[in-house]
Amino acid sequence: MKILVINGPNLNFLGIREPGIYGKNTFADLLQMLDAWGKELGVEVEQYQSNHEGDLVDKIQWAYGKVDGIVINPAAYTHTSVAILDALKAVCIPAVEVHLSDVNARESFRHISYAGMACEKTYAGFGFEGYKMAIEYLEGKNNL
Numbered sequence: 800m801k802i803l804v805i806n807g808p809n810l811n812f813l814g815i816r817e818p819g820i821y822g823k824n825t826f827a828d829l830l831q832m833l834d835a836w837g838k839e840l841g842v843e844v845e846q847y848q849s850n851h852e853g854d855l856v857d858k859i860q861w862a863y864g865k866v867d868g869i870v871i872n873p874a875a876y877t878h879t880s881v882a883i884l885d886a887l888k889a890v891c892i893p894a895v896e897v898h899l900s901d902v903n904a905r906e907s908f909r910h911i912s913y914a915g916m917a918c919e920k921t922y923a924g925f926g927f928e929g930y931k932m933a934i935e936y937l938e939g940k941n942n943l
Contacts, residue, residue: 800841802937803866804833804930805858806848807874813899820900822926829927836931840938852876852883859886868937869894870930873914880913887917893940895933898923 806826809816814825830846837844845866847858855876862869869892873883877898887894896915901924915921920936922929 800868800938801843801845801866802837802868802870802934803858803862804844804846804934805855805869805871805873806846807855807872807876808850810872810874811848811850822899824927829930832927833930833934836934840934842934842938844934852880855880856882856886859883859890862892863890866892868892868940870897870933870937871895871914871918872897872899872930877912877914884913884917887914893937894918895936896921896923897929897933899926899929900924 811826813829814823826848833844833846849855849858855873859869869887871883871887871894873880873896876883877896894917896912896918898921903923912921920933922932925932
């Protein structure tokens with residue numbers, strides 16, 4: 800099984816950006832954890848991060864026919880990007896949305912998730928563990 804993990808804007812600044820909200824672990828820490836979780840579950844994990852909406856759309860489209868699932872943290876594009884929503888819908892790959900913080904406990908504009916409308920599940924507020932939960936969900940679905 801192959802899962803593509805997509806991270807949106809500013810996630811490459813984890814550990815620097817608002818550690819009171821996003822924690823002190825770095826983006827490099829997240830990448831290492833994703834690799835470890837993939838090995839633990841016997842899942843190939845490909846990772847991608849971009850600060851550019853079109854690059855995220857391109858990567859989702861690239862995934863068509865190449866991966867079995869997508870874990871996506873669209874970050875700020877969660878609340879603005881119909882393009883990411885449409886790309887997820889177009890490829891018809893099972894997808895799970897992840898957010899480090901509990902977006903529903905934050906500002907009201909963060910309560911709307913366009914990307915989430917194309918995802919089977921959302922894990923929010925679990926920190927890095929939310930990614931593991933998403934991978935486990937997709938891996939379990941693949942083994943049905």
